Amino acid sequence: MQVLRDDLRAFQGESVLTIGKFDGIHLAHQRLIETIKQRASALDVSSGMVTFDPHPAQVLNPHGPPPLLTDTPQKIALLETLGLDLLIFLTFNKTLMQTRAVDFLAYLNAGLRPRELWVGEDFAMGYQREGDVAFIRAWAASRGIEVFTIPAVQVEGEQVSGSRIRDLLAQGKVAAAARLLGRAxxxxxxxxxxxxxxxxxxxxxxxxxxxxxxxxxxxxxxxxxxxxxxxxxxxxxxxxxxxxxxxxxxxxxxxxxxxxxxxxxxxxxxxxxxxxxxxxxxxxxxxxxxxxxxxxxxxxxxxxxxxx
CATH class of the missing domain: 2.40.30.30 (Riboflavin kinase-like)
Known part of the structure; x- marks a missing residue:
């Protein structure tokens, strides 16, 4: 797995990308990763993830961010095990927070040349979260990039999310947390x-x-x-x-x-x-x-x- 931070010039070729925080690499994340791997294989390009370090909550709420489910080394190890081709860490700071969505997308397009983008249904990025799914689709349409969303994942009727897993751990319900994480x-x-x-x-x-x-x-x-x-x-x-x-x-x-x-x-x-x-x-x-x-x-x- 190729791991890059901020500077994308070392990447060659095209990609199928997903973008997000991906704390915990839980079952919903794993399903998304499996999807982009399959699509990348079909298109003969690289499967890639764009994520952030530090976690945005640590910058936006430095005095009381929720505890993380995975630190950066754990995240890298888990993603390598899942067979991802490309992992990009972007340094989350005030400059990135103030980047307009169109500029952020242009940066990704120039460096990673995505054929497809896959995100969650409620995904948004860029300054004041202006880059929602509708915005990204409108931007991508004229560039030959397809944008897809993946629905929420449920296990035994319960939606998989990092916040729910944190709640379960705080209650000592580790077996229930494992069902949503896909591992202990x-x-x-x-x-x-x-x-x-x-x-x-x-x-x-x-x-x-x-x-x-x-x-x-x-x-x-x-x-x-x-x-x-x-x-x-x-x-x-x-x-x-x-x-x-x-x-x-x-x-x-x-x-x-x-x-x-x-x-x-x-x-x-x-x-x-x-x-x-x-x-x-x-x-x-x-x-x-x-x-x-x-x-x-x-x-x-x-x-x-x-x-x-």
């Missing part, structure tokens, strides 16, 4: 050395800190898979929260990997959330906590086996 919600990070309490009580954990601005499942205990740096996926049980039994203050993601030993300090892992087991709670002491951890681990083992 996950968080990646570098394993750091904690206070090693887990090791002293027989449940050593790999600890990562949540990335600021990235959506995270609600505090609680989850059946999970932990993906090691080499891609190996290990069944695990994970606590998200502040460890109130020990008067913790900082939110952490702590995963106990079943039947695995090794040193992960300083290495990047990914935790995939499969099912919430319970809310985070404060225990009267270590023995009560240990008894609950044993129950959590056994429940997670059974659940993960049943879903394998």
């Amino acid at each position: 919600p996950a968080i990646s990070g570098i394993v750091h050395q904690g206070d090693q309490r887990g090791r002293t009580i027989g449940f050593p954990t790999a600890n990562i800190l949540p990335v600021p601005g990235i959506a995270l499942a609600a505090n609680g205990v989850y059946a999970t898979h932990t993906v090691l740096p080499d891609g190996t996926k290990i069944p695990s049980v994970t606590n998200v929260g502040t460890r109130p039994t020990f008067e913790g203050q900082r939110c952490q993601v702590e995963s106990y990997l079943f039947d695995w030993e090794g040193d992960l300090y300083g290495k990047s892992i990914t935790v995939e959330f499969i099912q919430r087991l319970r809310a985070e709670q404060k225990f009267a002491g270590i023995e009560a906590l240990l008894a609950q951890i044993r129950l959590d681990a056994e429940q997670a083992r059974r659940l993960l086996v049943s879903k394998s």
Whole structure:
């Protein structure tokens, strides 16, 4: 996959394009990507996506943007897996915000030479969102470019959207979020050395800190898979929260990997959330906590086996 930022001169040839924010690369995005791949193959051109970094909400609402479902490296990795040919990041700033729709379209046309444009039914871009679908179609008609919309996608009667997925994660409903994402919600990070309490009580954990601005499942205990740096996926049980039994203050993601030993300090892992087991709670002491951890681990083992 060819990845460009702002400067389009390295791209050669023609394209079938889609434009949007694409946070989460959820099922609706995946359907759109599959469509443009098929159309690009039929026309013998490149399938391409134009998206924005930083996310527009981080610029328009810097003090309270919604948490992102994917950061830029995750987005690139997911799109590469989906087989996209071309990914263009445009730096979203005040200059781009004030660009007129006709100028933005001319820039894309000169650099990417689209044969077709595919967007959502409610898509709009350019200064004050003046470039809606009707505007784009009128502009494209005299240039031999076809413009198509793709309808909203529903799963079990529920519309797939990034905002709905964020709501589900905030409620700890990771299995429901997975149905809309098309994959398990996950968080990646570098394993750091904690206070090693887990090791002293027989449940050593790999600890990562949540990335600021990235959506995270609600505090609680989850059946999970932990993906090691080499891609190996290990069944695990994970606590998200502040460890109130020990008067913790900082939110952490702590995963106990079943039947695995090794040193992960300083290495990047990914935790995939499969099912919430319970809310985070404060225990009267270590023995009560240990008894609950044993129950959590056994429940997670059974659940993960049943879903394998």
